[in-house]
Amino acid sequence: MSNAPRLTALDALHRSLGATMTDFAGWDMPLRYGSERDEHNAVRTRAGLFDLSHMGEITVTGPEAMKALNYALVGNIATIGPGRARYTMICQEDGGIVDDLIVYRLGDTEYMVVANAGNAQIVLDAITERAAGFDAEVRDDRDAYALIAVQGPASPGILKSVTDADLDGLKYYAGLPGTVAGVPALIARTGYTGEDGFELFVAPEHAEQLWRALTEAGQDAGLVPCGLSCRDTLRLEAGMPLYGHELTTALTPFDAGLGRVVKFEKDGDFVGRTALEAAAEKAAANPPRKLVGLIAEGRRVPRAGFSVVADGEVIGEVTSGAPSPTLGKPIAIAYVDAAHAAPGTAGVGIDIRGTHEAYEVVALPFYKREK
Amino acid sequence: MSNPQQLRYSKEHEWLSNAEDGVSTVGITEHAANALGDVVYVQLPEVGDTVTAGETCGELESTKSVSDLYSPVTGEVVAANQDVVDDPALVNSAPFEGGWLFKVRVTDEPGDLLSADEYTDFAS
Numbered sequence: 001m002s003n004a005p006r007l008t009a010l011d012a013l014h015r016s017l018g019a020t021m022t023d024f025a026g027w028d029m030p031l032r033y034g035s036e037r038d039e040h041n042a043v044r045t046r047a048g049l050f051d052l053s054h055m056g057e058i059t060v061t062g063p064e065a066m067k068a069l070n071y072a073l074v075g076n077i078a079t080i081g082p083g084r085a086r087y088t089m090i091c092q093e094d095g096g097i098v099d100d101l102i103v104y105r106l107g108d109t110e111y112m113v114v115a116n117a118g119n120a121q122i123v124l125d126a127i128t129e130r131a132a133g134f135d136a137e138v139r140d141d142r143d144a145y146a147l148i149a150v151q152g153p154a155s156p157g158i159l160k161s162v163t164d165a166d167l168d169g170l171k172y173y174a175g176l177p178g179t180v181a182g183v184p185a186l187i188a189r190t191g192y193t194g195e196d197g198f199e200l201f202v203a204p205e206h207a208e209q210l211w212r213a214l215t216e217a218g219q220d221a222g223l224v225p226c227g228l229s230c231r232d233t234l235r236l237e238a239g240m241p242l243y244g245h246e247l248t249t250a251l252t253p254f255d256a257g258l259g260r261v262v263k264f265e266k267d268g269d270f271v272g273r274t275a276l277e278a279a280a281e282k283a284a285a286n287p288p289r290k291l292v293g294l295i296a297e298g299r300r301v302p303r304a305g306f307s308v309v310a311d312g313e314v315i316g317e318v319t320s321g322a323p324s325p326t327l328g329k330p331i332a333i334a335y336v337d338a339a340h341a342a343p344g345t346a347g348v349g350i351d352i353r354g355t356h357e358a359y360e361v362v363a364l365p366f367y368k369r370e371k
Numbered sequence: 372m373s374n375p376q377q378l379r380y381s382k383e384h385e386w387l388s389n390a391e392d393g394v395s396t397v398g399i400t401e402h403a404a405n406a407l408g409d410v411v412y413v414q415l416p417e418v419g420d421t422v423t424a425g426e427t428c429g430e431l432e433s434t435k436s437v438s439d440l441y442s443p444v445t446g447e448v449v450a451a452n453q454d455v456v457d458d459p460a461l462v463n464s465a466p467f468e469g470g471w472l473f474k475v476r477v478t479d480e481p482g483d484l485l486s487a488d489e490y491t492d493f494a495s
Binding site: 020031032035036037229233299300301303322323330353 | 437
């Protein structure tokens with residue numbers, strides 16, 4: 001494997017749009033095209049167009065595809081109806097989070113697992129190994145798809161103008177095959193921005209045609225191309241965890257406040273069950289640190305790794321931080337000791353290069369769209 | 372982007388105006404502003420502070436990172452731009468004009484400041 005960054009099918013297009021590119025998980029991806037704050041605000045108020053082709057698609061098919069995934073992942077795959085999707089996780093035997101995933105049920109015996117770019121190989125290897133005893137085939141489909149997302153309140157109208165698919169009947173966390181702008185696509189109503197929106201899985205050779213058609217269709221609605229920088233602030237405001245920040249192999253889903261994704265009641269064993277049962281008990285009886293939101297009273301921006309402090313003691317650590325365009329203030333997600341985790345807890349601050357800046361403890365998310 | 376000919380430049384991407392009555396204006400270049408992305412917070416030296424060429428005298432925060440602000444010259448700060456403190460986006464929208472950062476009464480300057488053409492080569 002070479003060390004040169006991988007390029008998406010839209011690479012030349014991004015460069016022609018003047019994108020600032022960044023190396024992300026081994027891919028050369030658009031960081032921003034112009035102002036990341038303008039891109040963020042466009043998604044909150046109008047629409048934004050993202051290239052997410054770095055995400056890793058893994059297809060699992062066969063008579064025992066569901067059973068294989070039920071064993072490999074912590075969620076209950078048996079309850080995902082055809083055409084629906086589920087947020088779930090894959091854990092180590094010790095309960096540590098390998099990655100968070102979305103599983104789409106594409107057919108009766110066909111599932112697509114979407115992993116984070118940086119974990120795709122590890123997830124592929126783990127699912128392949130865990131599915132070995134089942135009548136199921138695991139296929140690396142990373143190169144089979146480009147992924148384009150259109151996100152924001154104007155996105156349903158924009159997408160409707162280029163597809164006959166029944167978008168009104170397409171619920172949040174559902175997907176259906178269709179034709180968009182003349183190209184075959186898997187249309188999913190999912191996203192990572194806290195807004196309504198769609199993710200379109202298409203063959204790489206169709207990506208440019210689709211991108212151009214969506215750009216044109218969204219022109220009047222104010223759609224703009226958006227980079228990974230605003231994707232991060234959008235998901236941060238929406239309180240959505242990011243692997244490598246809020247989620248790591250050192251944490252279980254219960255540590256991350258996401259124990260609800262673990263379904264002990266499902267049939268059969270699954271990797272990590274024993275350790276996760278212990279983690280669930282510990283989280284209920286003696287909660288470790290809790291994941292909270294922090295809003296700045298001042299203007300200095302917290303970053304991942306900064307200490308959360310109270311009375312001169314370190315009580316936690318920032319996992320993600322950024323200036324929030326929507327709130328107009330810096331915000332952070334942090335793990336803090338349970339004693340300081342209640343919203344409104346007084347005297348909490350963040351150590352920003354030696355100065356303790358005051359922060360308000362709030363419940364996540366920072367932002368929730370009106371439905 | 373073009374770097375104004377009448378300014379001189381540091382390798383830390385600050386610009387310096389020619390002195391009027393011994394006072395020069397300092398800002399960061401358009402190249403630097405573009406590299407930072409949207410600037411959201413600016414901490415400037417205060418009036419009366421002594422700044423030293425090549426040493427940090429403030430900070431600039433953008434969405435993704437924080438960067439130290441270096442003074443290109445040595446001297447006493449005689450003005451700090453309150454407009455950019457109130458509206459840091461000025462650093463992006465007008466880095467060579469309304470987005471200036473501070474004014475300094477120069478007592479010493481290093482010999483390695485760059486001309487506009489030299490800086491353009493350096494930053495490319």
